[in-house]
Amino acid sequence: MTLMEKAKQGFVTPEMERVAQAEGVEVEWIVRSLAEGTIVIPRNVNHNTIEPMGIGKGLRTKVNANIGTSPDSADIAEELRKLRAAIEAGADTVMDLSVGGDINHVRATILRETTVPLGTVPIYQAAIESQEKHGSIVGMMADDIFQVIEEQAQQGVDFMTVHCGVTLETVERLQRQGRLMDIVSRGGTFMVGWMLHHEEENPLYDQYDRLLDIARRYDVTLSLGDGLRPGCLADATDRPQIQELIIIGELVDRAREAGVQVMVEGPGHIPMDQVKANIQLEKRLCREAPFYVLGPLVTDIAPGYDHIVAAIGGALAAWAGADFICYVTPAEHLALPSPEDVREGVIAARIAAHAADIAKGNSKALARDEKMARARKASDWEEQIRLAIDPEKARRYRGESAPSVEETCTMCGAYCAVKLIKEYLGGYGECR
Amino acid sequence: MTLMEKAKQGFVTPEMERVAQAEGVEVEWIVRSLAEGTIVIPRNVNHNTIEPMGIGKGLRTKVNANIGTSPDSADIAEELRKLRAAIEAGADTVMDLSVGGDINHVRATILRETTVPLGTVPIYQAAIESQEKHGSIVGMMADDIFQVIEEQAQQGVDFMTVHCGVTLETVERLQRQGRLMDIVSRGGTFMVGWMLHHEEENPLYDQYDRLLDIARRYDVTLSLGDGLRPGCLADATDRPQIQELIIIGELVDRAREAGVQVMVEGPGHIPMDQVKANIQLEKRLCREAPFYVLGPLVTDIAPGYDHIVAAIGGALAAWAGADFICYVTPAEHLALPSPEDVREGVIAARIAAHAADIAKGNSKALARDEKMARARKASDWEEQIRLAIDPEKARRYRGESAPSVEETCTMCGAYCAVKLIKEYLGGYGECR
Numbered sequence: 001m002t003l004m005e006k007a008k009q010g011f012v013t014p015e016m017e018r019v020a021q022a023e024g025v026e027v028e029w030i031v032r033s034l035a036e037g038t039i040v041i042p043r044n045v046n047h048n049t050i051e052p053m054g055i056g057k058g059l060r061t062k063v064n065a066n067i068g069t070s071p072d073s074a075d076i077a078e079e080l081r082k083l084r085a086a087i088e089a090g091a092d093t094v095m096d097l098s099v100g101g102d103i104n105h106v107r108a109t110i111l112r113e114t115t116v117p118l119g120t121v122p123i124y125q126a127a128i129e130s131q132e133k134h135g136s137i138v139g140m141m142a143d144d145i146f147q148v149i150e151e152q153a154q155q156g157v158d159f160m161t162v163h164c165g166v167t168l169e170t171v172e173r174l175q176r177q178g179r180l181m182d183i184v185s186r187g188g189t190f191m192v193g194w195m196l197h198h199e200e201e202n203p204l205y206d207q208y209d210r211l212l213d214i215a216r217r218y219d220v221t222l223s224l225g226d227g228l229r230p231g232c233l234a235d236a237t238d239r240p241q242i243q244e245l246i247i248i249g250e251l252v253d254r255a256r257e258a259g260v261q262v263m264v265e266g267p268g269h270i271p272m273d274q275v276k277a278n279i280q281l282e283k284r285l286c287r288e289a290p291f292y293v294l295g296p297l298v299t300d301i302a303p304g305y306d307h308i309v310a311a312i313g314g315a316l317a318a319w320a321g322a323d324f325i326c327y328v329t330p331a332e333h334l335a336l337p338s339p340e341d342v343r344e345g346v347i348a349a350r351i352a353a354h355a356a357d358i359a360k361g362n363s364k365a366l367a368r369d370e371k372m373a374r375a376r377k378a379s380d381w382e383e384q385i386r387l388a389i390d391p392e393k394a395r396r397y398r399g400e401s402a403p404s405v406e407e408t409c410t411m412c413g414a415y416c417a418v419k420l421i422k423e424y425l426g427g428y429g430e431c432r
Numbered sequence: 433m434t435l436m437e438k439a440k441q442g443f444v445t446p447e448m449e450r451v452a453q454a455e456g457v458e459v460e461w462i463v464r465s466l467a468e469g470t471i472v473i474p475r476n477v478n479h480n481t482i483e484p485m486g487i488g489k490g491l492r493t494k495v496n497a498n499i500g501t502s503p504d505s506a507d508i509a510e511e512l513r514k515l516r517a518a519i520e521a522g523a524d525t526v527m528d529l530s531v532g533g534d535i536n537h538v539r540a541t542i543l544r545e546t547t548v549p550l551g552t553v554p555i556y557q558a559a560i561e562s563q564e565k566h567g568s569i570v571g572m573m574a575d576d577i578f579q580v581i582e583e584q585a586q587q588g589v590d591f592m593t594v595h596c597g598v599t600l601e602t603v604e605r606l607q608r609q610g611r612l613m614d615i616v617s618r619g620g621t622f623m624v625g626w627m628l629h630h631e632e633e634n635p636l637y638d639q640y641d642r643l644l645d646i647a648r649r650y651d652v653t654l655s656l657g658d659g660l661r662p663g664c665l666a667d668a669t670d671r672p673q674i675q676e677l678i679i680i681g682e683l684v685d686r687a688r689e690a691g692v693q694v695m696v697e698g699p700g701h702i703p704m705d706q707v708k709a710n711i712q713l714e715k716r717l718c719r720e721a722p723f724y725v726l727g728p729l730v731t732d733i734a735p736g737y738d739h740i741v742a743a744i745g746g747a748l749a750a751w752a753g754a755d756f757i758c759y760v761t762p763a764e765h766l767a768l769p770s771p772e773d774v775r776e777g778v779i780a781a782r783i784a785a786h787a788a789d790i791a792k793g794n795s796k797a798l799a800r801d802e803k804m805a806r807a808r809k810a811s812d813w814e815e816q817i818r819l820a821i822d823p824e825k826a827r828r829y830r831g832e833s834a835p836s837v838e839e840t841c842t843m844c845g846a847y848c849a850v851k852l853i854k855e856y857l858g859g860y861g862e863c864r
Contacts, residue, residue: 071845072836099847127847137852175857180805182853189849193856231850232805233790233798272751272791298747298787300801300808303816304825308780311740312747312787315730319704333808333816334826335833336842348740355730355744358665359704366665369732373612373664376732376765384735384765393736394766401767404504410768413503415531415559417621418663420569421614424625425607 002219003041005259007034015041019054024364033057037252038288040159040261042093042117042221047156050117053092055263056290060362061318061353062092064119064292064326065346067110070336074101076109078339083110085339089346089390091327093159095119099128099186108155117158119223122149123187123204138193142203150214159221161265162211164204165248166191166227174228174240181231184268188227208251212258221261223292224248229268232300236270237278249285263290263324266317270296275313279320292324293317306332307348314349318356325349347390354389379407379418434651435473437691439466447473451486456796465489469684470720472591472693474525474549474653479588482549485524487695488722492794493750493785494524496551496724496758497778499542502768506533508541510771515542517771521778521822523759525591527551531560531618540587549590551655554581555619555636570625574635578642585646591653593697594643596636597680598623598659606660606672613663616700620659640683644690653693655724656680661700664732668702669710681717695722695756698749702728707745711752724756725749738764739780746781750788757781779822786821811839811850 006013012027016034019041020027033039039056055062065086067079079098086094093116098106103125111118126148130140152160166188174182183189191202204211215222228244230236248264255262264286270278275296282291296313297306310328318325329337329345337345357365368387375383381398388394401410408416438445444459448466451473452459465471471488487494497518499511511530518526525548530538535557543550558580562572581592598620606614615621623634636643647654660676662668680696687694696718702710707728714723728745729738742760750757761769761777769777789797800819807815813830820826833842840848 070842071847072842073833099844124847138856180802181809181850182857184849184853186844186847186849189853189856193852196856232808233801234805272747272787299783299790300804301786301819302779302783302821304820304822304829305779305783308740308743308783309787312744312784315704315744316748331829331833331843334829334841334843347734347737351731351734351737351740352744354733355704355741358731369665370612372732373666376664377613387733388736389734390736397736397763397766401505401763409766410502410504411763411766412531412618415503415556415618417616417618418613420625421621424570424621424628425614 002216002259002261003043004034004037004256004261007031008259015043015052018052023054023059025058030054037256037262038290040221040263040290042119042159042261043219044153044156044158045219046154047111047118047158050115050158053117055324057288057323059323060364061322061357062324063090063346063349063353064093064095064324065091065342066095066097066326067342068097069100069103069106071100073336076101076106079106079110080113081339082337082342083113085342086346087114087116089343090350091116091346093117093119095121097121097124099124103128107152111156119159119161120152120157121161121187121225122152123163123190125152127190137190138197140194142207145203146207146210146214149211153214153218153220157220159223161187161223161225162204163187163191163225163227164202164208164211164251165224165244167202167205167247168195170228170240170244170247171195173243177239179238179240180234183227184231185225185227185229187225191227208254212255212260215260216258219261221263222255224251224262224264226265226267229266229294230270232269233271236267237274241267242281245281245285249287252286252289263292266291266293266322267296268294269300270298270313272298272312272316275316276320279317279322283321290323291321292326293322294326295328297328303333304330306330307345311348311352314352315355318353319359325353350389376418434648434691434693435475436466436469436688436693439463440691447475447484450484455486455491457490462486469688469694470722472653472695472722474551474591474693475651476585476588476590477651478586479543479550479590482547482590485549487756489720489755491755492796493754493789494756495522495778495781495785496525496527496756497523497774498527498529498758499774500529501532501535501538503532505768508533508538511538511542512545513771514769514774515545517774518778519546519548521775522782523548523778525549525551527553529553529556531556535560539584543588551591551593552584552589553593553619553657554584555595555622557584559622569622570629572626574639577635578639578646581643582646585650585652589652591655593619593655593657594636595619595623595657595659596634596640596643596683597656597676599634599637599679600627602660602672602676602679603627605675609671611670611672612666615660616663617657617659617661619657623659640686644687644692647692648690651693653695654687656683656694656696658697658699661698661726662702664701665703668699669706673699674713677713677717681719684718684721695724698723698725698754699728700726701732702730702745704730704744704748707748708752711749711754715753722755723753724758725754726758727760729760735765736762738762739777743780743784746784747787750785751791757785782821808850
């Protein structure tokens, strides 16, 4: 039985207890939310070396880091460095998006090494193998796709992106409307290419029950991918994007009926003023399935700084109800990220998630900020560094520039307001 | 006559024409907005080497970079490096907050070198000179303060932060309520210390007409400082902060009546869900005076990454109507920023400002993103780099990691969606 099926029958498992404890909520509420599908705990039955972690309504906003090889950079040691960088920086999940080198070996290694849930996009492997076997990506057969999905499920992958909502109907809407950037999702592109080549419906949609059967057997959480996500602000919230989301909503219902855990992926490139509408649409059309957003990126013009662009969009999205943020690194749109880029990306996404959790009134998040404020008031620098989201970087900044007046920093020195106001105001009493 | 007085009489000056041209708006509208006070053009009559630039309602969101020496780091060459870094990165104004070394010489040098308007906080100089002359900051006399203001105005400073709203009434409200972080504004701290020491009203409030007289003679734009801005999320939007803002609102009226250009400074540390209310409050209480915000910082726990924290808050604030964003660098709360920190801070603030301008429907901002999208669609990497907010960094990322398939990048290589979808979909027509 999947965790969802168990929850529907009212069983309380150790996974549910761990999630309840980590979030500071009642386990009964976790059970109910899992049964209803507003929360998922991505955890393959064959992957019990990871810490259980919940994603969804009412929980702390979670952060994913994408790693993985490319044809131009397929070094497994480098990917393990990225995995460690992501986990050390506080990523809640990792996705292996490898498309270069021996990707089966890369995935097996990462599955063994990771302490957080691992996600994949199985169509990548199917595309690579089809290229080798049939000489083209679109030459793959439906059975090839399901075979890869089954292999990866058996191997222990905790959640999988599957582009089931990219259907002939979606593509027709795309062609009828026209778009500046067409499709920027790799998986979405493969599926569209396949459908146009074979003149057939997307097998992940057509044989969705077959997919659900595999997912149920291994308790793989399905992440319904947004193949039609906008690749630039000009394409945001357009007909093909929303058409796909409607179809995904129907597929959420069918997954829940089958006892399969399911979440929904979202954009993408979205101007600030459309972010909230996108979250509300997903929550309504997909009956509050956990929403997993990529960014969103609120401008197209900042390659080299897209982690900051995504932090703005991610904070807005999470505040509006997105449950799970996929990080974006400074290398986005330019190159495969380095371990340092991975670290910067995870921290930026965690800042966005935390700021949103505060705005949503999460008491654990609020308490952490109050602790930092008290450390600042006390000029307790060791405590400030300990409480920092990245203690190492905070220590480096302070260490590189030692103040002559010990309790201050080199910005103000003896003119430190925090120091002076204590003299001026005296102890008139603590904050009430 | 000040630009505001000229505008009130319907004169159109070259400054107004330059601003209208830069913003793509009618000059008549600039004149009207200047007369009403919803726009300022900070430009001292003795500082005509800078490009005129407008701040306020309906204009592109502007970005300020703070530079300046501290007692621990007082190297003028380093400050000039920061000035150049700020201007190269696209700062619209610079503030010299020097409190270390020969600050008169530093200011004179920066005034000569800058191509953008320069702001200062004259109370810093008054405090330093008082420390030397009277042995304490609070020992300064009211006349000392006005003498410094006059000197700096005569020298050519374009806008000045003056903490006129920190009054005995504000301090009483602070003491009655209590606060976690008390006061974190240096200028605010000096004024409060002064008032408590002398048991007298703040001279910048008490002799406000004297201040207005100086400002009018040199057309210095007053920036009414928020001495009581919250230093942590727990103190946000509290009684002393809003009490000060009410008083500032009254002082805005008096400045406008005197023909003095005036803007208002705002917080600070504010959780995401309180940002919009803060902007609306300022706009209502201060009759739409241009709002100049510091950050805001939407979490306290990210020293080393406060440029990202401020980008989230700044984007939200600007979208809600803030006109002018003061950058925050990665060094905030830890050390005096380096030129590289200045660069990172300016870019982060510009991203926030641009994302907000898009959300506000600024057509120039939107057009730039569409150009970038077209360059991406065409796989035109030179154009993408040219359009990037920081072409140098974008080029560095791409250069460090050269792809084997020329039109792609090392993230996806041959599996580039942008490349493949052109094959699959063919030319079904442009975006309509």
